[in-house]
Amino acid sequence: EAGVTQFPSHSVIEKGQTVTLRCDPISGHDNLYWYRRVMGKEIKFLLHFVKESKQDESGMPNNRFLAERTGGTYSTLKVQPAELEDSGVYFCASSQLAGTDTQYFGPGTRLTVL
């Protein structure tokens, strides 16, 4: 069974540019989560999809971040325009059931904003 995949693995952009991160969850997993780890800080929750619907986006830092999950399969996280403080590792996770079901994590996308 393929795990959670994320693309790209690393992105370097300049402040003000746009970047789109992609996450492909484990097949059959309706629940998809985005997390972020800024350098030196803890992993922080960003948002949670159930199929194509946003269940909880309370962790999204501001309106420069837009997450979508069209068709309830893969998800994208767009940052527009990127700021220096957006640098960090963005993790995607998926789970079959909601609640406290095990979340399986992808390898992350390392975003560097210069």
Added chain:
Amino acid sequence: QKEVEQDPGPLSVPEGAIVSLNCTYSNSAFQYFMWYRQYSRKGPELLMYTYSSGNKEDGRFTAQVDKSSKYISLFIRDSQPSDSATYLCAMSDGSNYQLIWGAGTKLIIKP
């Protein structure tokens, strides 16, 4: 004050030693406690999952939860160089799907 406190280390021990990793937390509503292991350039991987207080054992790994002290531990017996990684604690109150994370402890097992 952070909701979850975890010493970032690094913690360096010789091969074969018993390792003790710990987290403290402030939110008494937390009921679900997890330990994840993260190798360099990889995503976190679930190691242990415990509900409420008590102990749980899986091979060389034992997770303990003391809700009265708001303290959780992960013990690794007969540590191996392959156990070298960052260990993160995470917890949830079960009311939503957010995991609240510790900063992670970097563990180094010396051959």
